[in-house]
């Protein structure tokens with residue numbers, strides 16, 4: 001539901017950069033979305049297209065990449081993918097779990113996977 | 126920012142512009158202010174009707190003898206919850222988000238400016254009723270409490286796993302209705318602990334106050 005405000009922020013940012021560079025158009029925007037965020041890529045795309053309509057960013061290629069979460073264990077030093085657990089075999093559903101995949105410690109922190117970043121803007125000058 | 130000249134007419138700019146960083150920075154600012162003033166803040170999240178306001182009222186009732194409490198009541202447009210909690214005789218600040226689906230650190234920062242933080246040592250923040258968006262926007266609170274009720278059905282936790290990653294305490298509310306709903310609170314508890322094994326899970330009936338002492342213990346307040 002908050003994809004609109006994030007899309008508005010993306011549009012504002014790229015349009016500011018484009019105007020700083022004196023660009024005639026924006027041809028490509030690349031955005032990274034962490035899998036632990038609450039952002040849906042389809043909705044982000046929909047709203048970003050809407051926000052760019054009528055601007056020099058209209059029609060630019062929008063590329064969204066999902067970023068896998070990385071966690072770090074404070075007990076054994078493991079750093080890597082988050083553990084996934086099956087909650088209910090009948091549901092065939094894997095959920096992220098804050099348990100260390102190697103030592104089982106619960107003293108685990110999330111290092112990445114909860115951010116949303118603009119990674120690249122391609123401008124036509 | 127690295128600028129790469131790609132061909133004659135295309136300017137390719139690499140950047141690392143975080144869209145969530147601004148909220149995080151403001152949340153850190155809120156936290157610093159709360160720490161300076163010696164105030165412990167609890168962000169209370171959960172769907173509409175899960176029992177957030179009822180639970181906060183009970184917590185306030187039990188704690189107001191020994192803690193100085195204030196409440197920030199987030200809501201889209203109404204002051205209903207603020208009025209309900211206000212009856213407990215504590216400072217309540219209403220934050221209307223308009224059409225936004227969550228409180229953010231900026232709105233809470235404005236509310237903190239309006240409050241007499243020297244007069245309190247405990248702050249409850251009732252987030253907007255929604256189990257998705259508030260998770261994206263830390264407010265600067267010390268702990269996050271997530272309220273789910275058995276009336277939301279048996280899949281509430283597995284459908285919203287991410288919100289529980291940050292929860293210090295999860296409350297399974299309306300246990301008086303568990304049987305009628307055919308929902309097993311133990312299953313909901315197990316689901317929370319699978320996702321976040323260090324969370325504390327407490328079952329409550331916020332109407333009668335059952336389990337509220339355990340919530341206080343779990344929050345260490």
Ligand SMILES: Nc1nc2c(ncn2[C@@H]2O[C@H](COP(=O)(O)OP(=O)(O)O)[C@@H](O)[C@H]2O)c(=O)[nH]1
Pocket residue numbers: 171172173174175176177178179180206254298299300301302329330331332333
């Ligand atoms: N039976 C029962 N009803 C509850 C319980 N907790 C809250 N309620 C009722 O559920 C409704 C919604 O509660 P409220 O605190 O306003 O939920 P909020 O939207 O999360 O703030 C109200 O009618 C409450 O009286 C409970 O533990 N058991």
Ligand SMILES: [Mg+2]
Pocket residue numbers: 177178179206251
């Ligand atoms: Mg409420």
Ligand SMILES: [Zn+2]
Pocket residue numbers: 073074075076077078100101102103104105
């Ligand atoms: Zn480990």
